[in-house]
Amino acid sequence: MQQGYFITGTDTNVGKTWSTVALMRYFKRQGKSVVGMKPVASGCFMEKGSLRNLDALLIQENASVPVTYDVINPYAYLLPVSPHIAGVDNPVDLAVVSATFKQLSTLADIVLVEGVGGWYAPINNQHDVSDMAQTLGLPVILVVAIKLGCINHARLTFQAIGQSGLACAGWIGVCTEPQLLCLDNNIHTLSAVLNTPLLGILPYMNAMDFDVLSRQINL
Numbered sequence: 001m002q003q004g005y006f007i008t009g010t011d012t013n014v015g016k017t018w019s020t021v022a023l024m025r026y027f028k029r030q031g032k033s034v035v036g037m038k039p040v041a042s043g044c045f046m047e048k049g050s051l052r053n054l055d056a057l058l059i060q061e062n063a064s065v066p067v068t069y070d071v072i073n074p075y076a077y078l079l080p081v082s083p084h085i086a087g088v089d090n091p092v093d094l095a096v097v098s099a100t101f102k103q104l105s106t107l108a109d110i111v112l113v114e115g116v117g118g119w120y121a122p123i124n125n126q127h128d129v130s131d132m133a134q135t136l137g138l139p140v141i142l143v144v145a146i147k148l149g150c151i152n153h154a155r156l157t158f159q160a161i162g163q164s165g166l167a168c169a170g171w172i173g174v175c176t177e178p179q180l181l182c183l184d185n186n187i188h189t190l191s192a193v194l195n196t197p198l199l200g201i202l203p204y205m206n207a208m209d210f211d212v213l214s215r216q217i218n219l
């Protein structure tokens with residue numbers, strides 16, 4: 001592995017997965033091999049007797065090399081609730097996440113790890129997403145869904161990333177809504193308050209096209 005990034009966001013449902021896959025396509029276009037990980041996923045479905053998560057499946061599909069599902073997503077929980085609740089019978093062990101990440105990092109130049117929920121979402125009764133990112137020791141990319149309220153959420157999350165001692169490699173804005181009043185002004189304000197590079201603004205798309213989105217990224 002040459003480089004790895006931990007992808008967090010201002011909340012759940014803010015575009016972390018879309019950004020992760022757009023980044024995977026971006027790195028591939030640069031001639032790099034890339035794999036991804038969704039260590040903890042809540043909100044899964046049963047397929048042939050195993051729990052599967054849509055984020056993890058997208059990450060698996062977009063990898064440069066074939067990767068076994070369990071390496072991408074060692075903790076798959078059925079219920080779409082906070083992982084410390086969904087995983088009460090099989091709580092996340094950060095040593096397992098770390099060992100699985102090491103295995104994955106031998107496979108490609110770039111490894112992207114998508115968090116779950118926002119920066120302080122609990123992953124078990126002792127740890128939250130920030131602990132998982134610190135265990136992996138990766139620079140963090142902050143995904144911001146550009147909507148009303150995002151300036152506050154982005155500033156809080158950016159401050160918390162700094163407090164964890166991890167580097168922030170930049171932020172990605174995702175237009176998850178078809179229309180937003182004063183969109184450009186919001187982006188301008190976010191750029192001014194977040195002391196980290198803007199890596200790209202992903203436009204609103206009616207149908208997902210990760211190649212189009214990946215062309216908005218510049219890391």
Ligand SMILES: Nc1ncnc2c1ncn2[C@@H]1O[C@H](COP(=O)(O)OP(=O)(O)OP(=O)(O)O)[C@@H](O)[C@H]1O
Nearest residue numbers: 012013014015016017018117175176202203204205
């Ligand atoms: N560029 C976009 N254009 C339109 N809709 C988008 C875009 N990016 C994301 N969305 C919408 O936002 C939803 C959430 O995106 P995504 O799944 O990437 O969020 P997430 O932060 O990974 O969520 P989770 O916390 O569940 O992992 C998508 O299912 C899609 O409906």
Ligand SMILES: C[C@H](N)[C@H](N)CCCCCC(=O)O
Nearest residue numbers: 012042043080081082117121
């Ligand atoms: C179900 C959802 N899509 C995510 N997988 C889990 C989000 C957990 C959020 C926990 C919280 O901060 O309240």
Ligand SMILES: [Mg+2]
Nearest residue numbers: 016017055114
């Ligand atoms: Mg996701």
